[in-house]
Amino acid sequence: MPRVCFTLQVDPARLHEYRARHARVWPEMLAALAESGWRDYSLFLREDGLLVGFLVTDDFAAAQAAMQACDVNARWQAEMAPFFLDLHQGTADRAMRPLDEVFNLEAQLAARTGETP
Template sequence: MQRVCFLLKVREDRKDEYRERHAAVWPDMLAALSEAGWHNYSLFLREDGLLVGYLETEDFDAARDAMAATEVNARWQRDMAGFFEQSEAADEAMVPLTEVFHLA
């Protein structure tokens, strides 16, 4: 099982709405993530907008590709695009950090 951690930056003026959106993620989006192999997926948002994502999956590239093939993910990415400082889509900007320590 791969443990994947990534960083994104939420625009300061959209943090509250970002939290609200994630308090009510669409049921079909949740189902698609599970079906695509995303497990123990968490997002943490710091007050300055730094977003830390963590998930576990058998194969991150395959899990990301599986989500990219879904219609619900396309809708979600369109709706969420304006929340981030980076210009590329959030799914494309998820660059995994290198794990340097893990306490099993």
């Protein structure tokens, strides 16, 4: 199952409020993410505002499209946009760019034993 990692930049002056918002994500947003195929989704935030996201999904493009079709996502993105720096495409969900995975321990261990990770 594909794993996706991405980065965004949060305004360092707004880290406390960004953390607080994510401590109480709207229940309908949580449900929309789960129903759209976002699994094992986590966000990691560094003190300089670097945000790293990680999720597992069958099809990232389809999961993104499903979220973009949700009204709750449009409302969430509008509220969260001011927290981010350099959003060239307007909202964080459209600005995220997946990173290339260059190493996976389980995959390499499985390849040595002939197993499927």
